[in-house]
Amino acid sequence: MEKLAIHGGTPVKTTPYGTTNRFDGNELKYLEEALKQNTLFYWKGGFSKRLCEDFAKLNGVKHCAVTSSGTSAIHVALGACGVGPGDEVITSPITDMGSVIGILYQNAVPVFADLDPHSYNMTAETVAACITDKTKAVVVVHLAGNAAEVDKIVELCHKKGIYVVEDCAQSYCCEYKGKYVGTYGDIGCFSLNDFKHISAGDGGMVITDNSELYHKAVMFADKNYNRFGEGVVRNSPHVAPNYRMSELQAAVGVAQVEKVEEICRKRNAYGDALTEGIKDIPGLYVPKVHPDCKSSYWFYLIRVDEKELGCTREEFAKAIRAEGVGAGAGYIAQCVYEMDMFTNKTAYSDLGCPFSCPFYGKEIEYKTGLCPNAEEILKTCIRMECKEYYTEDDLKETIAAVRKVAAYYQSMK
16 A cells, blocks of 8 residues: 555655736737727727627626626526525535625525535526415526536526526636526626636626616616617616726736636546546545536545545545545635624624514524534535646646545555
């Protein structure tokens, strides 16, 4: 049995992972062109329009609107769908707060659906269990580049007149049954922050085939000003935020969109190959990807059965790191509903809103045990990186390191 690096043995991986300059395309060229326009306002310049056109074409939809962030993209989508006080919006308990903030800003109440234990995504069954007469929308989070079975969720929701918003911040170019995610529901939302497949520093996109929702989304992102006719109509019918993207963000975004399909193709190849290399290890569970899905692997999340593996999750991750392979025990610290603002109902300080909104008129409780599968995922998962610029040697050494560590602990049982 080969001695583990954590015990003084030779690490499997002694060379660093591949790196890249992610802004080595047309970013500088387009930024210079944007500055020469003598305007950086999204409605007057050319790059915001171009980003919308390019991204809509990429996804095969009619419309795209730009926003200031992925968080604002989801808020804009919910605003366009008319979500408001007294409504419930179903979403995932394992996600960034960006998926939830827009719900709260609309004074609606988040409801959390449990997840499939191996795809880490909501299912039609878990969504159905959460639907009430208060349900206005569902925000489907496609976690870590992997598609939820969104077609089944859309079929369920549309029969009941419920909007479906897809949160694709982690799932650019994730192909599901021949189409990219973001194109199944009423609106798809994307993030351009610095930690996604592509980056403009920050920014977001909203895509849809629904012309009415598109017009509402554009206006909601711009204080509900109407710029579609002659001049600007500032007589806003309802309150809305200022979530406008600048031409500088859009210029970088255009250059990044030019690369995104190739980025996601490489991530898919790497992630699938990693799965193939470690899927037979006892006590280790690779992410479940639907047969008709091509995951774009924003990161790679595995789960462990500590008893079958022969060690704790923390020991396993620490031993892998010692072999020169990046691995971290866990993902987010807790399910979203276990955060203080939910358990104490202090989203708006001590006012109780939106949970005690008179238009809601119900009691809702957030506590540990609400979504047992999601909680178990977070207790047993290990996060590994999956980058488009990792090399074939990086892949082989990563597989070798995981197998070496697993074999050692199996032998110690």
